[in-house]
Amino acid sequence: MTPDAVVVGSGPNGLAAAVTLARAGLRVQVFEAAPEPGGGSRTAELTLPGFHHDVCSAVHPMALASPFFRAFGLERRIDLRVPELSFGHPLDGGRAGLAWLDLDRTVDELGRDGRAYARLMRPLVAHDDEVTEFTGSTLVRVPRHPLVAARFGLKALEQGSPLWNARFRDDLAPAMLTGVAAHTIRPMPSLATGGAGLVLTMHAHARGWPIPVGGSGAIIGAMIDDLVAHGGEVVTDVAIDDLAALPAARAVVLDVTPRALARIAGRRLPDRYRGALERFRYGNAAAKVDFALSGPAPWANAALAGAGTLHLGGTRAEIAAGEREVARGRHPKSPYVLVSQPSIVDPTRAPEGKHTLWTYTHVPAGSTVDPTEAVVRQVERFAPGFRDLILASSSRSAMQMQDDNRNYIAGDIAAGAATMLQLVRRPVISPDPWRTPLSGIYLASSSTPPGPGVHGLAGWRAARSALRHTFGLTRLPSLAP
Known part of the structure; x- marks a missing residue:
């Protein structure tokens, strides 16, 4: 040809x-x-036969929101499962912030910070298509929906500045927002982390975070x-x-x-x-660990068993401190860990009765450190007994991530x-x-x-x-x- x-x-x-x-x-x-x-x-058997793990990306907040995938009709071509609980954020003592697809349910369960969370997120969820259109292209242009863009910009400025705690009184809602913003692998707060966190959280309540x-x-x-x-x-x-x-x-x-x-x-x-x-400039890195488990992760908060995604690392202050350590070229003692539980909605991922767990953690660019033990300790913090369920694991350091994909410079999965x-x-x-x-x-x-x-x-x-x-x-x- x-x-x-x-x-x-x-x-x-x-x-x-x-x-x-x-x-x-x-x-x-x-x-x-x-x-x-x-x-x-890609998806591959990285640990044991019959356990299917995603090589990098696992959960897809943009699969139902992307104008390209909507034009392509992705949800008519493959089976996308949308967990009722988009993501969870455990804290010590068995407490957890729960971001349900249903925004009202999320607000009700956040107690006295529920109304503040609703005021932050409801206008974005109501205009998710317009926000997606604005943030899904180059920012060097006049937005088609300037009022929506301006409202989004003000909220991003709030969550990307030292004012990010001003509207909240408790620690659950701030921790939830920080866990999502940390996907950027950047020190927080900043305008970029605040904006990215709001967009991803908006998708969690608008169409959900699907798992294929x-x-x-x-x-x-x-x-x-x-x-x-x-x-x-x-x-x-x-x-x-x-x-x-x-x-x-x-x-x-x-x-x-x-x-x-x-x-x-x-x-x-x-x-x-x-x-x-x-x-x-290229950013800091992700290092990845996949687990084959003999059963579901034993989360201290039982509701987290239904979460497609979890953000581990503790409070807003703890996660922000860990991300600052990464930016300084250090491996945090208490790292941020992103977790996906695909087998809770997709039985094809593991043999009957077994489960897969997908994780990554943030590390300095170019790190060659095996992240397995650090990740296991952080999961154990919120799921006591997790270590006993591990049948096998497969890890990749930041530099091994680059070896697998030329676009991941020194482990920077954001390119x-x-x-x-x-x-x-x-x-x-x-x-x-x-x-x-x-x-x-x-x-x-x-x-x-x-x-x-x-x-x-x-x-x-x-x-x-x-x-x-x-x-x-x-x-x-x-x-x-």
């Missing part, structure tokens, strides 16, 4: 670009360096099936280190980091643009530090940051807006730019099943 367009990288963004271009009637070829497609959205049956690989499988059905193909085990190694195509879409783009394009890039790529500046300049300040100065060359990774997450939006927007500027097509193709 002589392709019209080539995509490098088969993660969700690369495949979103490939699907969009193929649906426009173009011949599309995807190249993937790894033996299997999917990037961080069969694992995150099911999302990749659905996208590849659609690509192949429209004439495209995926070629694995082929690393691209120079544009000259690619077939002669009119458009090239790169699901790679700015560092990789600078290497692949070489001296073809203008000096100013190359300088911007080289100045792009670039999520600072406020780098959410605007990702990697350049432009209304079309997916388009590079080289004719027909586009950047489509999480290093472009809207940043990290399994949403396909960076690839979708890069493909739309390519359709307009390279192929002269202004009408978007249908992506519906």
